[in-house]
Amino acid sequence: xxxxxxxxxxxxxxxDVIGVSDLEQLFADVPEHSRFPELxxxxxxxxLELARHMRTLAEHNQHTGDKLCFLGAGAYQHFVPxxxxxxxRRGEFYTAYTPYQAEASQGMLQAMFEYQxxxxxxxxxxxxxxxxxxxxxxxxxxxxxxxxxxxxxxxRVIVSPAVNPRYREVVHSYLxxxxxxxxxxxxxxxxxxxNLHNLSALVDDxxxxxxIQSPNFLGQFENVxxxxxxxxxxxxxxIVVADPVALGRFQSPGAYGADVVVADGQPLGIPLSFGxxxxxxxxxxxxxxxxxxxxxxxxxxxxxGRRGYVLTLAAREQHVRxxxxxxxxxxxxxxxxxxxxxxxxxxxxxxxxxxxQLCYHKSHYAAQxxxxxxxxxxxxxxxxxxxxxxxxxxxxxxxxTVNRILADxxxxxxxxxxxxxxxxxxxxxxxxxxxxxxxxxIDRLVQGLRVATA
Amino acid sequence: xxxxxNDVSNTRAGAVDERTIYELxxxxxxxxxxxxxxxPETEFPQALLRDESGLPEVSELDVVxxxxxxxxxxxxxxxGFYPLGSCTMKYNPKICEASARLEGFTGTHPLQxxxxxxxxxxxxxxxxxxxxxxxxxAAVSLQPTAGAQGELTALLMxxxxxxxRGETGRTQVLIPDSAHGTNPAxxxxxxxxxxxxxxxxxxxxxxxxxxAACDDSVAGLMLTNPNTLGLFEAxxxxxxxxxxxxxxxxxxxxxxxxxxxxxACPGALGVDLMHFNLHKTxxxxxxxxxxxxxxxxxxxxxxxxxxxxxVQRVAGDEGDGTSYALFSPARSIGRMSxxxxxxxxxxxxxxxxxxxxAEGLRANAEHAVLNANYLRSRLRDVLPLPFExxxxxxxxxxxxxxxxxxxxxxxxxxxLDFGIHPPITYFPLIVPEALMIExxxxxxxxTLDNFxxxxxxxxxxxxxxxELLHAAPHNTVVGRLDEVRAAxxxxxxxxx
Numbered sequence: 011x012x013x014x015x016x017x018x019x020x021x022x023x024x025x026d027v028i029g030v031s032d033l034e035q036l037f038a039d040v041p042e043h044s045r046f047p048e049l050x051x052x053x054x055x056x057x058l059e060l061a062r063h064m065r066t067l068a069e070h071n072q073h074t075g076d077k078l079c080f081l082g083a084g085a086y087q088h089f090v091p092x093x094x095x096x097x098x099r100r101g102e103f104y105t106a107y108t109p110y111q112a113e114a115s116q117g118m119l120q121a122m123f124e125y126q127x128x129x130x131x132x133x134x135x136x137x138x139x140x141x142x143x144x145x146x147x148x149x150x151x152x153x154x155x156x157x158x159x160x161x162x163x164x165x166r167v168i169v170s171p172a173v174n175p176r177y178r179e180v181v182h183s184y185l186x187x188x189x190x191x192x193x194x195x196x197x198x199x200x201x202x203x204x205n206l207h208n209l210s211a212l213v214d215d216x217x218x219x220x221x222i223q224s225p226n227f228l229g230q231f232e233n234v235x236x237x238x239x240x241x242x243x244x245x246x247x248x249i250v251v252a253d254p255v256a257l258g259r260f261q262s263p264g265a266y267g268a269d270v271v272v273a274d275g276q277p278l279g280i281p282l283s284f285g286x287x288x289x290x291x292x293x294x295x296x297x298x299x300x301x302x303x304x305x306x307x308x309x310x311x312x313x314x315g316r317r318g319y320v321l322t323l324a325a326r327e328q329h330v331r332x333x334x335x336x337x338x339x340x341x342x343x344x345x346x347x348x349x350x351x352x353x354x355x356x357x358x359x360x361x362x363x364x365x366x367q368l369c370y371h372k373s374h375y376a377a378q379x380x381x382x383x384x385x386x387x388x389x390x391x392x393x394x395x396x397x398x399x400x401x402x403x404x405x406x407x408x409x410x411t412v413n414r415i416l417a418d419x420x421x422x423x424x425x426x427x428x429x430x431x432x433x434x435x436x437x438x439x440x441x442x443x444x445x446x447x448x449x450x451x452i453d454r455l456v457q458g459l460r461v462a463t464a
Numbered sequence: 465x466x467x468x469x470n471d472v473s474n475t476r477a478g479a480v481d482e483r484t485i486y487e488l489x490x491x492x493x494x495x496x497x498x499x500x501x502x503x504p505e506t507e508f509p510q511a512l513l514r515d516e517s518g519l520p521e522v523s524e525l526d527v528v529x530x531x532x533x534x535x536x537x538x539x540x541x542x543x544g545f546y547p548l549g550s551c552t553m554k555y556n557p558k559i560c561e562a563s564a565r566l567e568g569f570t571g572t573h574p575l576q577x578x579x580x581x582x583x584x585x586x587x588x589x590x591x592x593x594x595x596x597x598x599x600x601x602a603a604v605s606l607q608p609t610a611g612a613q614g615e616l617t618a619l620l621m622x623x624x625x626x627x628x629r630g631e632t633g634r635t636q637v638l639i640p641d642s643a644h645g646t647n648p649a650x651x652x653x654x655x656x657x658x659x660x661x662x663x664x665x666x667x668x669x670x671x672x673x674x675x676a677a678c679d680d681s682v683a684g685l686m687l688t689n690p691n692t693l694g695l696f697e698a699x700x701x702x703x704x705x706x707x708x709x710x711x712x713x714x715x716x717x718x719x720x721x722x723x724x725x726x727x728a729c730p731g732a733l734g735v736d737l738m739h740f741n742l743h744k745t746x747x748x749x750x751x752x753x754x755x756x757x758x759x760x761x762x763x764x765x766x767x768x769x770x771x772x773x774x775v776q777r778v779a780g781d782e783g784d785g786t787s788y789a790l791f792s793p794a795r796s797i798g799r800m801s802x803x804x805x806x807x808x809x810x811x812x813x814x815x816x817x818x819x820x821x822a823e824g825l826r827a828n829a830e831h832a833v834l835n836a837n838y839l840r841s842r843l844r845d846v847l848p849l850p851f852e853x854x855x856x857x858x859x860x861x862x863x864x865x866x867x868x869x870x871x872x873x874x875x876x877x878x879x880l881d882f883g884i885h886p887p888i889t890y891f892p893l894i895v896p897e898a899l900m901i902e903x904x905x906x907x908x909x910x911t912l913d914n915f916x917x918x919x920x921x922x923x924x925x926x927x928x929x930x931e932l933l934h935a936a937p938h939n940t941v942v943g944r945l946d947e948v949r950a951a952x953x954x955x956x957x958x959x960x
Contacts, residue, residue, distance in 0.1 A: 012820075012824055012827055012828075013555065013557060013820075013824075013828070013905070013906050014827055014828065014831040014905050014906065015906070015907075015908040016831060016834070016908070016909065020908075020909045021834065023909070024834055024835075024838040024909060025834070027838055027841050027842060028834075028837045028838055028840075028841045028854075029841070030837075030854075033830045033833075033834060036830070036833045036834065036837055036854055037696075037727055037833070038854065039695075039696035039697075039698050039853075039854065040696060040724075040727060040728045041700065041701060041728075041733065044728050044729065044732050044733055045727065045728060046726070046727060046728075046826070047600070047726070047728065047729050047732065048822070049597050049598060049726060049822040049825070049826075050597055050822075051594050051597060051598075051817060051821055051822045051825075052590070052594075052817075052818055052821065053821055054818065054819060054820055054821025054823070054824055055818055055819060057557070057559050057819070060559055060563075060815060060818060060819050061559060061562070061563070063818070064559075064563040064566060064811075064815060065566060065568070067568075067583045067586065067587055068566040068567070068568025068569050068583055069568050069583065070568075070582050070583030070586065071568045071569070071571075071572050071576075071580065071581050071582070071583040071584055072572075072576065072580040072581070073567060073568050073569075073570075073571035073572045074567075074571035074572075074573075075567040075568070075571045079571075079573055079576075081573040081575050081576065083575055084575075084802060084803075085573055085574050085575070085802075085803070087573070089498075091495070091496045091524075093495070093496075093524060093527050093528055093531075095565075096528065097527075097528075097531040097532075097535070099561075100531070100532065100535035100538075101540050101541075101542025101543070102535040102536065102538040102539065102540045102542065102543055103535050103538055103540065103751075103752050104540065104561075104749050104750075104751050104752065105540030105541035105542045105543075105553075105555075105556075105749040105750070106538055106539060106540040106541075106749075106750065106751075106752040106753075107546070107548055107551050107553060107750045107752070107753070108750065108752070108753040108754075109538075109752065109753065111539075111876070111880065111885065111886055112942075112945050113877070113880055113937050113940040113941070113942055113943065113944065113945070114538070114539035114880050114885060114940060115538055115539065115752075116534075116537040116538065116940075116941050116942060117533075117534035117535050117536065117537035117538030118534075118538050118752040118753070120482065120484065120534055120537070121531065121534050122753075123484070123956075123957070123958075124484055124485045124486070124958075126956055126957045127484075127486065127957035127958040128518075128519055128520070130518075130957045131517065131518025131519065132517055132518060132519065136957075137956050137957065138956075138957065140753070141753070141754065143609035143610060143613065143754075143755070143801060144609065144801055144802050145802060146799075146801060146802040147609065147613070147800075147801060154653075174802075176799060176802045176803070177802065179798055179799040180798075180799050180800060180801065180802065182798055183620065183771070183797060183798040183799055183800055184616075184653070186620050186623060186624070186654075186655070186797065186798075187619070187620060187623055187653065187654040187655025187656065188655055231509070231512055257514075257517060258517050258519075259508075259513060259514065259517070260512050260513060260514060261512055261513065261514045262514060262517075265514065274802065281570035281571070281808075282570065282571060282572060282573050282574070283564075283569060283570045283572070283807050283808045284569065284572045284573070284574050284581065284584050284803070284804065284807040285574030285801075285802065285803025285804050285805075285807055286574075286609070286755070286801065286802075286803060286804065286805055286806040286807045286808065286809075287609070287754075287755030287757075287806040287807075287808050287809060288802070299954065299956070305753065306956055307956070308950040308951070308954055308955055308956050309950070309955040309956075310945050310946045310947065310949045310950035310953075310955075311945070311946055311949065312942045312943035312944060312945050312946065313935075313943050313944065313946075314943060316481065316942050316943070317481060317942075318942035318945045319945075320945050320947050320950045322947065322950040322951050322954070322956075323951055323954075325951075327645075328612070328644075328645035328646050328648075328649035329644075329645040329646075329891075330645070331645075331649075332645045332648040332649060332658075333648035333649060333651060333652045333658040334652070335645065335648075335649040335652070337649065337653070338612040338613075338615065338616055338646050338649035338650040338652075338653050339610070339612055339613075340610065340611065340612045340644075340645075340646050341610040341611060341612065341743065341750070341753065341754040341755070341756035342610075342753050342754040342755075343751075343753075343754045343755045344751050344752040344753025344754045344755075345751030345752055345753070345754065345755060346751075346754070346755055348531075348752065351485075352527065352531055354519050354520075355485050355495065355519075355520055355522060355526075355527045355530070355531075356495040356496045356524060356527050357495065357496050357519070358493070358494060358495050358496070358519050358520060358521045358522060359516065359517050359518065359519040359520070359521055360494060360521065361494065361495065361496045361497065361498060362517055362519055363517065364497070364498035365498055367501070368498055368501055370506065370508065371501050371503055371504075371505045371506055372501075372503055374506035375503035375504060375506070378506075396509040396512065410577075413577065417577075417580070423573065423576060423580065426575050445498060445499075448502060449502040449503050452503070
C-alpha cells in the first residue's frame with residue numbers, strides 16, 4: 011500500500027521544478043554499489059488483509075480477555091475507565107510532537123501541568139517531571155541525580171534487595187559508564203524483607219542514596235519509621251519506588267521523608283500490553299528542581315496576561331546543554347502521562363481510594379483462602395508484615411507445574427515464579443489480586459491451587 | 465488582532481481559556497464508582513493509611529469536555545501540515561493504531577510463560593528480522609525505549625566491547641557539530657568524553673579534522689546520516705574508513721532513516737551500530753512527546769553485546785506449540801527497560817512494514833526526498849539557502865530577510881497563524897537563524913504549494929509590516945508566552 015498521495019503527473023511536475031528527470035537522480039550522493047538494495051521483507055498486505063492477519067496473530071496469545079490473570083511483579087491488571095482511550099484517540103494529542111511550540115500545544119502542556127500536579131499530590135512531593143520511559147528508567151535517573159547531588163565523595167548507592175530486580179538491572183546498566191557502586195544486592199532478600207533497617211545501617215558518608223520499594227517487590231509495606239531520618243543523618247537521599255494505586259489509600263513517601271519518589275505509572279489506566287509502553291513517574295523535593303532529568307511544564311502568561319504553559323528549565327536538557335545535560339532524555343512517555351492524567355481525573359480521590367481498598371480486601375481474602383490449603387504458606391519470608399495487593403505463596407510443587415494445571419484446567423494464568431529471579435525462592439509464586447478479580451474469580455484460583463497441589 | 469485574511473487556523477476551536485481540572489473540582493463529585501466489595505473485608509493497618517490523596521473530584525462529563533477542549537488547543541499531524549525538521553511528522557495509517565489496540569496484544573502480561581505469548585514473540589522476532597534487513601545488521605534488539613536510549617545503549621556496548629579487547633584507553637567519542645543534543649548527552653552518560661568535529665563548507669564532516677582526531681583514544685564516531693542539514697554525507701565511505709582505521713566504531717543515529725529506508729542499508733556501508741526511531745520512520749505517531757521506541761541494530765562483532773532479552777526461533781517444537789523464545793545475548797550489557805521495550809509501538813511498526821512491503825517503504829523514502837527537494841527548489845527564492853545541494857528528506861533555510869529585522873522565530877510564530885506548524889527553529893546550531901524543514905512523503909503537492917505561498921506572504925510581510933511578525937502569533941489560543949517568567953517564577957504544579 012502506498013500512502014504517498016502523488017499522481018504520476020504531479021511527480022513529473024515536481025521533478026521538473028527540481029531539475030532532475032527521475033527520482034533516482036535525487037540519490038546520487040549514496041554510494042552506487044549500495045544504492046537501492048533488494049530488501050527481503052514480507053509481501054505487503056492490504057488494510058483488509060492486514061487487519062485479519064493482526065487479529066490472528068493477537069489471538070495466538072493467551073490474554074486477559076479469555077484467561078484470569080494473577081500475574082503482577084511490576085505490571086498490573088487494573089480497571090481502565092472508557093474515558094481514557096477516548097482521550098488517547100484524539101489525533102490532536104497523539105499525532106503531535108513534543109510541545110516545543112507552546113502556542114500550538116497548549117492542550118498537551120496544560121494536561122502535563124495537571125499530571126504533574128496530580129503526581130505531586132499523590133506522592134507527597136513538590137515537583138514532578140512530565141514523564142520518563144518506565145519505572146525502571148525513572149529509578150535509574152533518580153539514582154544518577156542522587157549521585158550528582160552527592161558530589162565526588164559519595165559514589166555508593168544502596169539498593170534494597172526487595173526492590174524489583176528488573177529495576178536493579180536497569181540501574182546497573184545505566185551506571186556502567188560511571189565509577190558508582192551498587193550495594194546491597196548480596197544481602198538476602200529474606201533478611202531484608204524482614205528488616206529494612208539492616209540496610210540503612212550501611213548508609214555512610216560515601217553513600218549517595220538508599221533505594222527502597224514499598225510495597226516491596228513481594229507486595230509488603232516496608233517498615234519506614236525513622237528510616238528517612240537515619241538516611242538524612244548520614245547525608246544521603248532516600249529514594250522510594252512506589253505503587254501509584256496504593257497511594258490512593260496508603261501514606262505517601264513524602265509523608266515519611268522520601269527525597270525522590272519514582273514509580274511505574276502503568277497501573278494508572280495503561281494496559282498491560284506485554285510490558286510497554288509504560289510510564290516512568292518521577293517526583294522530588296523542590297531543592298532538586300534544577301537537577302531533574304526530563305521535561306518540566308510550567309505556568310506563565312502571554313503579553314496580554316493570558317495564562318499559558320511552556321516547557322521550562324530547558325537549560326538542564328540535552329538540546330540546550332548537550333554534553334553537560336542532566337540527562338539525554340528527549341522523547342518521553344507523554345501520551346502515557348495523558349492516559350494517567352485522564353485516569354486520575356476520572357477516578358478522582360474517592361475512586362482511587364476505592365480501587366486501593368478493593369485491592370487490599372480482595373488480595374487478603376485470596377491469601378486467607380490459600381492459607382487454608384494444606385502445604386501452602388503465605389509470605390513465609392515475613393508472615394507478619396502488612397501487604398497491599400501482592401503476596402508470595404510457598405508451594406509443595408514447582409511453580410511451573412502448578413501454573414500448567416491452573417492454565418490447562420482452570421483457565422488461570424497463575425503467579426510469577428520467584429525462583430526465576432532468586433533461588434532463595436524455589437517453589438514460591440507471587441500472586442497479584444486487584445479490583446478486577448471478583449470473588450468467584452478468586453475462588454477459581456483457590457480451587458485450582460488446591461487441585462494442583464493435592 | 466491583525467490581518468486575518470489568511471486565517472485557516474484550526475486552533476481557534478479551543479480559544480476560550482480552559483480551567484484546570486482542579487479548578488473544575490467540586491468536593492463530593494464522582495467520575496467513576498467501583499463496585500461494592502464482594503469479599504469479607506480485612507482490617508487496614510491504621511498507621512499506614514492516609515485520608516487525602518489530593519486528586520481532583522469531577523464528573524465523567526467534566527473529564528471528557530475538559531480533555532476534548534484541551535485537545536482542541538493542540539496541533540497534530542491530523543490537524544495540519546507539520547514540517548518539523550528532524551522529527552518526521554508524517555501521517556501514519558490508522559490500521560497501525562487499531563492493531564495495537566487488539567485485546568490479544570493489550571491484554572498480555574509481560575511475565576506470561578513463553579508458550580502463552582507466541583503471537584507476541586512471533587511479532588517481535590519478525591520485526592527484529594525486518595529491521596536487520598532494512599538496516600543491514602547482523603542482529604537487532606528491540607529493548608531501547610527511545611532514540612536517545614538507543615544511543616546510550618550503543619555507547620555502553622562500545623564500552624563493553626573495548627573492555628573485552630583490553631582497549632580501555634578509548635575514552636573519546638567524536639560527534640559532528642551538526643548533531644542532535646542527545647548525542648553528546650548520551651556520551652557523557654556512558655562515561656565517554658564528547659569531542660566535536662566541525663562541518664566543512666558543503667555541510668559534510670570535515671575530513672581533515674576527523675583524520676586529526678582519529679587515534680587510539682577514540683571509541684567511536686556518532687554519525688547522523690543524512691545529517692541534520694538533510695544532507696547525505698558525501699564522503700561517507702572515507703569517514704567510516706577513517707574511524708575504523710584507528711580502531712574505532714561507527715554509530716549511526718537512525719533519526720533520519722526515513723530518507724534511507726529501501727535506499728541504502730547503513731550496515732552495508734560500514735555502520736557498526738544504529739538505532740531506529742520506530743516513532744519517526746515506522747508507523748508510530750509521536751504521542752505529544754512519546755512513547756517512542758529505539759531498537760538497536762548491531763554488526764556481527766557487536767551482536768553479543770545487545771541488551772536482552774531478544775527473541776529467537778527455537779529449533780524443535782517442545783510439544784506445546786512453542787516456536788519462539790526469549791534469550792539474552794552472550795555478552796549482553798544488560799537490560800535497558802523493565803520488560804521488552806515499547807511493545808505497543810512494535811505492533812504499529814510491524815503493521816506498518818507489513819502494510820507497505822519493500823517497494824512501499826522505498827517509495828516512501830523516495831517521496832520524502834522528492835517533497836523536500838521540491839520545497840527546497842521553490843523556497844530558495846524566498847529565504848537564503850546555505851547549502852546548494854540536493855537534499856535528502858529535509859533541508860535548512862536561514863530565516864532572515866534582506867533589509868528586515870525579522871528573525872527565524874518570528875517567521876515560525878507567524879506560520880501558526882496560517883494553521884501550519886513551524887519548522888524546527890534555531891537548529892542545527894551551525895546555521896544562523898536556522899529553519900529546518902521536513903515535509904515528509906505523505907503530504908501532497910497542494911499542501912506543499914500552499915506552504916510556499918504562505919512563506920511568500922510572510923516574506924512580504926517581513927518587508928512591509930515586520931511588527932506583525934514580531935508580535936505573532938495572533939490567531940492561536942495564547943500569544944507568545946513569557947518563558948523567562950516561567951523559569952524565574954517557577955510554577956510547576958497547582959498550589960493546594
